[in-house]
Amino acid sequence: MSGSITLRVLAPDKNVFDGTADEVILPSTTGQIGILPGHISLLTAIDVGVLRVRADGGWNSIALMGGFAEVDSDEVTVLVNNAELGSSIDGAAAETEFQAASTAVAGMEGQPASPEKVKALQQMNMARARMQASKTAD
Numbered sequence: 001m002s003g004s005i006t007l008r009v010l011a012p013d014k015n016v017f018d019g020t021a022d023e024v025i026l027p028s029t030t031g032q033i034g035i036l037p038g039h040i041s042l043l044t045a046i047d048v049g050v051l052r053v054r055a056d057g058g059w060n061s062i063a064l065m066g067g068f069a070e071v072d073s074d075e076v077t078v079l080v081n082n083a084e085l086g087s088s089i090d091g092a093a094a095e096t097e098f099q100a101a102s103t104a105v106a107g108m109e110g111q112p113a114s115p116e117k118v119k120a121l122q123q124m125n126m127a128r129a130r131m132q133a134s135k136t137a138d
Helices: 093-109 115-135
Strands: 005-011 014-021 023-028 030-036 044-056 058-073 075-080 084-085
Touching: 005 023, 014 044, 014 058, 014 084, 023 058, 023 075, 044 075, 044 115, 084 115, 093 115
Parallel strands: 005 075
Antiparallel strands: 005 014, 023 030, 023 044, 044 058, 058 075, 058 084
């Protein structure tokens, strides 16, 4: 299938990505969704995770911190709370953050649900997304 997709990834304070792509993989709350040119219109919730973009024969990654994505006429607009290009993430620092967050979550194992536990899990998921995005950047 020929053609390309226009992809825009917008966070409240910045335009994270604005360009064309051959394929986009979104981390929706119900699983990964692959978008190719000619995809049907779609509105989906975005989870904390990694958006992957294939353009010019290579893959790039963007860590997303939750939001929504709309697909319409070969245009994909992703509105998120925060996002970071994988190429701009320090992989070693992200891995250290993930290990620290995982340790904090493990220390709360067996404890009842609490705001602190929810926050620790959220921090671990965000650190995991940043770590994965840093490793999958071309």
